[in-house]
Amino acid sequence: MTTPESDRPVEESGAGESPATPxxxxxxxxxxxxxxxxxxxxxxxxxxxxxARMWWNPQHGIRDNKTDMAQFEWMLAHGARVVTEFAYPFTSDRMNVPESVNLVANTSVLSVSLPMTPITLLFGTRSAFLVxxxxxxxxxxxxxxxxxxxxxxxxxxxxxxxxxxxxxxxxxxxxxxxxxxxxxxxxxxxxxxxxxxxxxxxxxxxxxxxxxxxxxxxxxxxxxxxxxxxxxxxxxxxxxxxxxxxxxxxxxxxxxxxxxxxxxxxxxxxxxxxxxxxxxxxxxxxxxxxxxxxxxxxxxxxxxxxxxxxxxxxxxxxxxxxxxxxxxxxxxxxxxxxxxxxxxxxxxxxxxxxxxxxxxxxxxxxxxxxxxxxxxxxxxxxxxxxxxxxxxxxxxxxxxxxxxxxxxxxxxxxxxxxxxxxxxxxxxxxxxxxxxxxxxxxxxxxxLPTPLPTKRLEPTPEFVTSGAWRPYLAGGRSLVTLPLPDTEYADPLRWSAQTRLEMPIARGYFLGPDTRPGKDRIALFGAPPRATSSFIATVRRSGEVPPVTAQDRREAIEDLRYWRAGAVVLAPQPSAEALRQAMTALTGIEPVQTGGVWLWDVRPLTG
Known part of the structure; x- marks a missing residue:
């Protein structure tokens, strides 16, 4: 193919025309x-x-896929943690407590999250995602x-x-x-x-x-x-x-x-x-x-x-x-x-x-x-x-x-x-x-492309941004959110990311093995279901609280201990009233409203 002279790449170095230059x-x-x-x-x-819509509206995020956006914000925070704290890059225990998440088997994007650490630390994970x-x-x-x-x-x-x-x-x-x-x-x-x-x-x-x-x-x-x-x-x-x-x-x-x-x-x-x-x-x-x-x-x-x-x-x-x-x-x-x-x-x-x-x-x-x-x-x-x-x-x-x-x-x-x-x-x-x-x-x-549709993100509760969670999570405890994070609700990943992953959370939104009998470790979005996570998911979908039995309460305490829960929190959302009633019935603890969330201090139950 003939290439016009004006469009041929020039590999010569230097600026301007030398005497030998045509x-x-x-x-x-x-x-x-x-x-x-x-x-x-x-x-x-x-x-x-x-x-454009996300640059113009700083509080907006991806409308059609907020969960994946939250996951990538979490991954960017992990990359920054690897750089600043020398954390192990390939797995993390900051999500899915008490287990860990295999980040190489997920979208860890280390080749981007590591060099973007300055942006993540200076401007936050939401800005880092947009950049x-x-x-x-x-x-x-x-x-x-x-x-x-x-x-x-x-x-x-x-x-x-x-x-x-x-x-x-x-x-x-x-x-x-x-x-x-x-x-x-x-x-x-x-x-x-x-x-x-x-x-x-x-x-x-x-x-x-x-x-x-x-x-x-x-x-x-x-x-x-x-x-x-x-x-x-x-x-x-x-x-x-x-x-x-x-x-x-x-x-x-x-x-x-x-x-x-x-x-x-x-x-x-x-x-x-x-x-x-x-x-x-x-x-x-x-x-x-x-x-x-x-x-x-x-x-x-x-x-x-x-x-x-x-x-x-x-x-x-x-x-x-x-x-x-x-x-x-x-x-x-x-x-x-x-x-x-x-x-x-x-x-x-x-x-x-x-x-x-x-x-x-x-x-x-x-x-x-x-x-x-x-x-x-x-x-x-x-x-x-x-x-x-x-x-x-x-x-x-x-x-x-x-x-x-x-x-x-x-x-x-x-x-x-x-x-x-x-x-x-x-x-x-x-x-x-x-x-x-x-x-x-x-x-x-x-x-030709049109601007991505966006939607206002729910603000992170003051309970998280103020650091009020710290006393409840001392000693290696985790935060349990209602509902627990999954493919439909990943806001807790964003909250954790905004704390630079200092706030560990139970369960999460990630690809992990289904360890239940007969499942052959096939990939599952999130951790395998537990009795309490399934109960909470049912309440969220229906908006109603089914009868809570003594077995439900025993399983809830067992699951909270498994998750090393220090606190359970509920942020404003649809079905919030039903979720509040369900957790109160399961734990026997009356929540307090603080920092924009309902809070159950479950440390007495989990030891």
Whole structure:
């Protein structure tokens, strides 16, 4: 592919024009720098547009996924605790007292939470979460722009188009609903870049070590994305080896560098992966329900709710929840991508990407093909793979998430080809540009992102912010909240995060093993249920207090002792009156109202 002179990356150092510099070369370099800065600025504007409501309203959080937002705030606080207190990074006893939580098997995001410690300590976990989310988008777009403009297509305009899609496509905006670790895919282009450099002659050791470092970086950000990246890069590399015989002479150097990368990353990740799969709190795959999260075939031509052409009503039922709209591209873009692949079918990379996209789409269908919200009864290929080690921990619908960067790269290739044609045929330049812009607008304008919907977060009770909890939790005790934290109520994680995890809590919102007989340590959201947690959950759902028996009271005291409870608190919420009556009946203790909560001092019961 021919690259226009004005868009070729300049690798020379220094500023200005030297006597040996060709006339105009300095202007070209300055023009290129300006384009790069403009591209990054546009990425920033888009990121702040998507998160605008949270920046504008400091008391607001993600509307559709408050629980995951609370969990990430807790993880950011854990990272700060690792830095400031040298806490063990891979598990924590600050949640799920008296057990611990396996953080490597959860979204611990240590590669972000550790360097973000100053922001977490200075501005709080809510601000740190927002910075993580916003900068993750900007960094992802910038990283893809670097790869596309310097390595893949070599021109800035098409690179900007592809990078923008990679970072702000509907699936990415969907996961911006409190999954910043999935939105922050800025390491993926670096992995691709360093993999391609493995074939450089004479640098197999250096390049292998650099690839290992970015692999480890991504491993502590999100392992699902790392797995998809590894499969994708592997398919493209094999396609290049088969389709471009001139590259085969570099095979030995490439394999040597790959061996170094595999060995070094295995050494660096050996202990964390051991903790993940065999350490305390390790689980054996996701539950059958979560592994049923699959992609509806109809969703590929539908619009996501956070797209210009989408809405909640049309998207409802085509995805499990607003955070998993991984495959919503719309008819125009799907037709455009098929036409683009046909147009560029002589490019082996384009064909490999197209095949990879089809593979990921098929995987995302899960164990049964669904169409327009209904099961078809037709088994999908994933049914043969879902029980395999490692794959049993993948949410099937997220394979469709990997289609987004594939389409982004294809868009960059297509725009670069159109740009080349416009340069080759100057008499038709205006027609080619008009046709290109028109087609792109028809495909992409409907999927442009809209600002994330937000909702005011319940304020943290003064009982927590003032430190009034400290006397009750002395001696290794924990705080029990009503209701206990789970997939629907994770505010206690936010409270604990705001105390820098000095306030340990019973139970929590995390992935842990189901240790009940016959459950085979399959992943469960939260700890296995206990009698009292189930009783409280029933009261919360119904808003009514069932008859409290002597057995209920004995089990409540036993559970409070198990949790090492020092105090039980109830913050204002729906069903609060029923919850207050239930805990009073279970403990025989009349609560006092203090610091914005109802408080039961249960130390006399728990010893």
């Amino acid at each position: 006339p105009g070369r300095g202007r070209i370099r300055r023009s290129g720098c300006f384009k790069d800065l403009a591209a990054v600025a546009s990425f920033g504007l888009l990121a702040f547009w998507v998160t 993580f989310l916003t900068l993750g988008m900007i960094a992802t777009a910038t990283s893809w722009y670097f790869l596309l403009s310097r390595v893949v297509v070599g021109t800035r305009g098409p690179a900007w188009l592809g990078a923008t899609f990679c970072a702000y496509a509907p699936a990415m905006i969907s996961h911006a609903n409190a999954h910043p670790n999935i939105v922050a895919q800025y390491v993926v282009p670096l992995i691709i870049w360093r993999t391609l450099r493995l074939a450089d002659p004479g640098r197999w050791l250096r390049n292998g070590l650099l690839l290992a470092l970015v692999i480890v970086w991504q491993a502590f950000l999100n392992l699902e994305i790392l797995l998809m990246t590894a499969i994708g890069v592997g398919v493209v590399i094999v396609a290049l080896a088969l389709g471009r015989p001139e590259l085969r002479g570099r095979t030995r150097t490439f394999l040597a560098g790959l061996g170094v990368a595999a060995g070094a990353s295995a050494v660096l990740l050996a202990y964390p992966l051991y903790v993940q799969f065999f350490g305390p709190g390790a689980y054996h795959g996701l539950s059958w329900v979560i592994r049923g999260y699959s992609t509806d075939l109809a969703s590929f031509v539908a619009y996501a709710r956070e797209s210009v052409a989408g809405d909640a009503r049309s998207a409802s039922g085509l995805a499990k929840n607003p955070t998993e709209e991984n495959s919503f591209f719309g008819w125009p873009l799907m037709i455009g991508v098929v036409a683009l692949v046909w147009w560029l079918r002589r490019n082996i990379v384009v064909l490999a990407l197209a095949g990879l996209g089809v593979l990921f789409a098929v995987f995302s269908l899960g164990r049964e093909i669904r169409f327009d919200r209904e099961g078809t009864g037709i088994p999908a290929p994933w049914a043969l793979l879902e029980d395999l080690p490692v794959l049993h921990s993948v949410v099937p619908t997220r394979w469709a998430l990997a289609i987004t960067p594939i389409i982004g790269v294809l868009l960059a290739y297509g725009a670069a080809r159109a740009q080349e044609l416009a340069t080759r045929y100057p008499a038709r330049r205006s027609q080619i540009r008009f046709a290109t812009v028109t087609v792109l607008a028809m495909a992409l304008v409907p999927v």
